[in-house]
Amino acid sequence: MSDPVFLGMPTAPAGVGHLRGRRPFPEAARAALGDAQLRRNLAKATGTIRAKRAQVVEELPDWAELRAAGAAIKDQVLAGLDGYLVQLEEQVTARGGTVHWARDAIEANAVVTDLVRAAGASEVVKVKSMATQEIGLNEALAAAGVAAWETDLAELIVQLGHDSPSHILVPAIHRNRAEIREIFLREMAAVGLPAPADLTDEPRALAEAARLHLRRKFLEAEVAVSGANFAVAETGTLAVVESEGNGRMCLTLPRVLITVMGIEKLVPTWRDLEVFLQLLPRSSTGERMNPYTSMWTGVHPGDGPREFHLVLLDNGRTATLADPQGRAALRCIRCSACLNVCPVYERTGGHAYGSVYPGPIGAVLSPQLTGVADNASLPYASTLCGACYDVCPVAIDIPQMLVHLRSRVVEAKREASKVPSAEQAVMASAAWIMDSPARWAGALRAARAGRLLGRRRRRISSLPPPLSAWTGTRDAPLPPTQPFRDWWAKRQRQGGRS
Numbered sequence: 001m002s003d004p005v006f007l008g009m010p011t012a013p014a015g016v017g018h019l020r021g022r023r024p025f026p027e028a029a030r031a032a033l034g035d036a037q038l039r040r041n042l043a044k045a046t047g048t049i050r051a052k053r054a055q056v057v058e059e060l061p062d063w064a065e066l067r068a069a070g071a072a073i074k075d076q077v078l079a080g081l082d083g084y085l086v087q088l089e090e091q092v093t094a095r096g097g098t099v100h101w102a103r104d105a106i107e108a109n110a111v112v113t114d115l116v117r118a119a120g121a122s123e124v125v126k127v128k129s130m131a132t133q134e135i136g137l138n139e140a141l142a143a144a145g146v147a148a149w150e151t152d153l154a155e156l157i158v159q160l161g162h163d164s165p166s167h168i169l170v171p172a173i174h175r176n177r178a179e180i181r182e183i184f185l186r187e188m189a190a191v192g193l194p195a196p197a198d199l200t201d202e203p204r205a206l207a208e209a210a211r212l213h214l215r216r217k218f219l220e221a222e223v224a225v226s227g228a229n230f231a232v233a234e235t236g237t238l239a240v241v242e243s244e245g246n247g248r249m250c251l252t253l254p255r256v257l258i259t260v261m262g263i264e265k266l267v268p269t270w271r272d273l274e275v276f277l278q279l280l281p282r283s284s285t286g287e288r289m290n291p292y293t294s295m296w297t298g299v300h301p302g303d304g305p306r307e308f309h310l311v312l313l314d315n316g317r318t319a320t321l322a323d324p325q326g327r328a329a330l331r332c333i334r335c336s337a338c339l340n341v342c343p344v345y346e347r348t349g350g351h352a353y354g355s356v357y358p359g360p361i362g363a364v365l366s367p368q369l370t371g372v373a374d375n376a377s378l379p380y381a382s383t384l385c386g387a388c389y390d391v392c393p394v395a396i397d398i399p400q401m402l403v404h405l406r407s408r409v410v411e412a413k414r415e416a417s418k419v420p421s422a423e424q425a426v427m428a429s430a431a432w433i434m435d436s437p438a439r440w441a442g443a444l445r446a447a448r449a450g451r452l453l454g455r456r457r458r459r460i461s462s463l464p465p466p467l468s469a470w471t472g473t474r475d476a477p478l479p480p481t482q483p484f485r486d487w488w489a490k491r492q493r494q495g496g497r498s
């Protein structure tokens with residue numbers, strides 16, 4: 001066993017990986033809202049997954065108990081993370097694997113690149129992995145002259161389309177079948193087996209073209225790179241769940257297997273894993289169980305990879321763990337149920353978030369991994385409707401966490417500038433008014449003048465600065481002709497008659 005390394009980088013480093021967007025969320029979302037095709041694709045896909053999830057969850061009378069158990073196990077792991085990680089390392093090492101510790105994306109990419117070079121490989125095949133997307137592994141390998149081929153169908157579509165994922169579970173959710181057909185016809189020939197010239201946009205034909213294209217990659221690859229859905233500390237067992245069988249091909253055929261895993265993916269025992277193998281498929285794909293559940297423990301002569309390396313990734317996770325009000329985000333099992341019910345995600349898609357973790361969970365996880373200053377707009381990318389909390393299989397209270405992160409953003413802005421912003425000035429004025437019943441009543445009566453701004457459309461679409469920041473993305477309702485306080489006082493004067 002190697003000496004444990006202190007993990008504790010404050011945040012994920014800038015300039016590497018995919019946790020930060022080029023534009024703030026409001027700006028990127030405005031562009032996405034203008035894409036009608038994107039909104040149709042998203043509405044159809046998320047609506048289908050929502051309905052499937054609701055049906056299979058309804059089948060389980062003990063779903064609430066399972067959900068509570070999942071949350072409790074994850075909290076147990078986070079409370080004793082240091083001990084469980086050492087236990088995992090001991091077990092993996094004892095079974096012939098090698099554990100590498102990576103403080104951040106830079107170190108993780110360097111470890112994987114060195115391992116691939118040591119194996120003498122110029123290509124690797126990949127199992128779908130959020131951790132490797134988070135650290136920008138494909139780009140790091142490309143810079144080292146190594147081609148990384150995605151083997152998950154949706155990831156393959158994204159890669160061939162020179163695109164980026166827009167959903168945790170369904171990365172190509174923003175593409176329809178006609179677009180996928182065009183991508184296959186245009187791109188496959190340049191990187192492998194060409195797509196058939198008579199390829200149609202039927203799902204069976206598209207899947208067959210991808211299968212033939214990938215088969216050659218599987219058989220030629222010397223090295224595979226995967227993530228892990230779970231790691232069992234008591235035995236050092238890693239687990240990947242998937243639906244297409246590509247993962248099992250990657251995990252068993254190549255000579256060298258490298259797994260990059262966030263340090264929060266642990267479960268203490270096999271008994272604990274049982275809970276998550278029920279929660280995850282129902283919450284993610286709306287299935288009772290995943291078609292493929294692959295588990296491996298170290299290496300075995302004559303069976304599977306001859307080398308196994310596990311890269312344990314921090315990249316801002318211990319910084320997240322240090323926040324008592326934000327650490328529950330590390331319970332996340334990447335099921336994406338919160339994305340599929342979010343009204344904001346359904347209209348903007350994942351690219352607007354600028355991170356590989358979009359949607360409600362991305363709005364709380366990404367700012368914590370990078371530091372709120374680097375993702376200051378994401379905690380506001382929500383209506384706080386609470387639908388994400390209702391469907392989360394590990395009961396992450398995302399709305400409450402969003403409010404907490406918004407307060408951190410405000411504090412960070414206040415500390416960064418001695419001159420109050422327009423928002424701070426407005427909020428200070430509002431606090432002064434609301435501190436006095438008389439001032440508040442007067443403000444409500446004065447607000448009636450706002451009816452003049454919306455007398456034609458029966459709503460206010462544009463307010464003068466600095467309030468224009470509010471109506472820039474939403475309409476404001478017309479103020480009532482009579483404030484409630486005045487109506488109530490009049491009613492009391494009339495002896496309770498309305």
